[in-house]
Amino acid sequence: MSNELTREQHIELYYYMQLNRRLEERLGRLFRQNKIVGGVYSSLGQEAISVGTAYALEPRDWLAPMIRNIGALLVKGFRPRDIFTQHMARATSPTHGKDGTSHFGDLKVRHVVSPISMLGDLIPVMTGVAMAGRYLGHNIVAMTWIGDGGSSTGAFHEGLNLAATQRAPLVLVLENNQWAYSTPVARQVPLRDLADRARAYGISSRIVDGNDVLSVHQCAKQAVAECRAGRGPVLIEVKTMRMQGHAQHDPAGYVPKEMFAFWKERDPLVRFETYLTEHHLWDPAKKEEIDARIESELDADQKFAEDSPMPSPETAEQGVYCEGCHAVEAEWHRPKQEVMPPAASAEAVWKVKDFGALRGEKPPAAPPAAKEPAPKPAAPQAKPEISEAPPLRVPFGRGPKDRAFRESHEEKHPRHKSKKRRR
Numbered sequence: 001m002s003n004e005l006t007r008e009q010h011i012e013l014y015y016y017m018q019l020n021r022r023l024e025e026r027l028g029r030l031f032r033q034n035k036i037v038g039g040v041y042s043s044l045g046q047e048a049i050s051v052g053t054a055y056a057l058e059p060r061d062w063l064a065p066m067i068r069n070i071g072a073l074l075v076k077g078f079r080p081r082d083i084f085t086q087h088m089a090r091a092t093s094p095t096h097g098k099d100g101t102s103h104f105g106d107l108k109v110r111h112v113v114s115p116i117s118m119l120g121d122l123i124p125v126m127t128g129v130a131m132a133g134r135y136l137g138h139n140i141v142a143m144t145w146i147g148d149g150g151s152s153t154g155a156f157h158e159g160l161n162l163a164a165t166q167r168a169p170l171v172l173v174l175e176n177n178q179w180a181y182s183t184p185v186a187r188q189v190p191l192r193d194l195a196d197r198a199r200a201y202g203i204s205s206r207i208v209d210g211n212d213v214l215s216v217h218q219c220a221k222q223a224v225a226e227c228r229a230g231r232g233p234v235l236i237e238v239k240t241m242r243m244q245g246h247a248q249h250d251p252a253g254y255v256p257k258e259m260f261a262f263w264k265e266r267d268p269l270v271r272f273e274t275y276l277t278e279h280h281l282w283d284p285a286k287k288e289e290i291d292a293r294i295e296s297e298l299d300a301d302q303k304f305a306e307d308s309p310m311p312s313p314e315t316a317e318q319g320v321y322c323e324g325c326h327a328v329e330a331e332w333h334r335p336k337q338e339v340m341p342p343a344a345s346a347e348a349v350w351k352v353k354d355f356g357a358l359r360g361e362k363p364p365a366a367p368p369a370a371k372e373p374a375p376k377p378a379a380p381q382a383k384p385e386i387s388e389a390p391p392l393r394v395p396f397g398r399g400p401k402d403r404a405f406r407e408s409h410e411e412k413h414p415r416h417k418s419k420k421r422r423r
C-alpha cells in the first residue's frame with residue numbers, strides 16, 4: 001500500500017479511472033450511433049495519467065485539460081452528464097450546445113480553464129494563471145498536459161521558457177503516448193526521453209511510468225509540492241501508449257500489432273486492480289459494488305443527455321459577447337502592505353552574474369576587493385546549469401484600475417497627493 005494514500009483514496013483512484021474508461025466506452029458507442037456531434041478522442045490506456053495527476057491537486061489549484069484528459073475533469077468535479085451533453089451538443093451542456101467536444105471549463109468553482117488548443121497554447125495561458133495566482137497571493141499551482149507531438153510546437157517552447165524564467169508554479173505533464181496522429185515519436189523528435197527538453201530551460205523534470213497510477217500520483221504530488229514551495233515549474237514525462245486511433249474515425253492501422261499487444265499487458269486499470277487485490281485493499285464484493293455504482297451513474301447521466309433537447313437556434317447569438325454578465329475583479333488574498341511600496345519595490349538594476357562572460361573568464365570589471373574562488377575550467381559536456389532562482393517578488397503594486405485599490409487608497413491619501421503623482 002502506498003504510504004501516502006489511505007485505503008479510501010486508493011479506492012477513489014480506482015473509481016475515477018474506471019468511471020473514465022466506462023464513460024469513454026459509451027461515448028464510442030454513441031459515436032457509432034451517430035449521436036455525437038464533435039469528435040471522440042479516446043484516452044484508453046491513459047486513464048492513470050489524467051486521474052493520478054489531477055488527484056494531486058487541491059481544490060484551490062487550477063488545471064486546463066487536453067482532449068485525452070476527461071479523467072482529470074471528473075476528478076475536478078465535473079459529472080459524466082457534462083461530458084455526455086457536451087459531446088452530444090445538447091442545450092443542457094456546459095456550453096449550452098455550442099461545442100461538441102471538451103472546450104468547456106469553470107473559472108469560478110472548479111478552477112478549470114477551457115482548452116483553447118491541444119497543441120501547446122495552454123502552456124503560456126496556464127503560466128499566466130500560475131503567475132496571477134502568485135501575484136494575488138492564492139498560493140496555487142497550475143497544471144496542464146501536452147502530447148509528444150504538441151511538445152514540438154513553438155507554443156510549447158515559448159510557454160515553457162516563460163514559465164521557467166518566471167519560476168511559475170506550473171506542472172506540465174507531457175503525455176508521451178508514442179504517437180502524434182500517425183507519426184511515431186522517433187520520426188518527429190531525435191530524443192528518447194522528452195523530459196530532456198526541460199534541461200534547455202533550466203527546470204526540473206521527471207520520467208514516470210504512465211500506466212502505474214500510484215507512481216504517477218506520487219510524482220505529481222511531489223511536483224505540486226515543489227511548485228507550491230516556489231521552486232519553479234516541473235516537467236513530468238509520462239510514458240504510455242495511445243491504445244486507439246487519434247479519434248474514432250481513425251482505425252490506427254499504422255500501429256504495429258505487437259506494439260498494441262505489448263502495452264495491453266500493461267493496462268493501467270488491470271494493473272491497479274491487481275495491486276488493490278494483492279494489498280488487500282478491497283475484495284471482489286467491493287469491486288462489484290463500485291462497478292455497479294458507476295454503471296447506474298452512467299445510465300442516469302446518459303439518459304439525461306439523450307433526453308435533453310438540442311439548443312434552439314436563437315441561442316447561437318447569446319453569450320457571444322459579455323453584456324455585463326461578468327464582473328472582472330481581482331480576488332486579493334494577500335496583505336496590502338505586501339503589494340505596496342516599500343515591500344513591492346524592486347531595484348531598477350539587474351545584477352548579471354560574471355557579466356555574462358565565457359565560463360572561466362575573469363569578469364572584466366570585477367571590483368578589486370572581491371576575492372572570488374578560482375573559476376573552474378570549462379567542461380565541454382557539462383550539464384546545463386540550472387539558473388539561480390530570482391527571489392520571488394511582487395513586481396507591481398495593486399493597479400490603479402482596481403476598485404479595491406482605488407477605494408482604500410483614496411481613504412488613506414488625500415486627493416491632492418494622488419493628483420500630484422499623476423502629473
Ligand SMILES: Cc1ncc(C[n+]2csc(CCOP(=O)(O)OP(=O)(O)O)c2C)c(N)n1
Nearest residue numbers: 068118119147148149150151177179180181
Ligand atoms: C494546427 C493544428 N494541426 C493539427 C491539429 C489536429 N490535431 C490535434 S491533436 C493532434 C495530434 C497531437 O499529437 P500529440 O501531441 O502526440 O497528442 P495525442 O493526440 O497523442 O494525445 C493533431 C494532429 C490541430 N488541432 N491543430
Ligand SMILES: [Mg+2]
Nearest residue numbers: 147148179180
Ligand atoms: Mg501523442
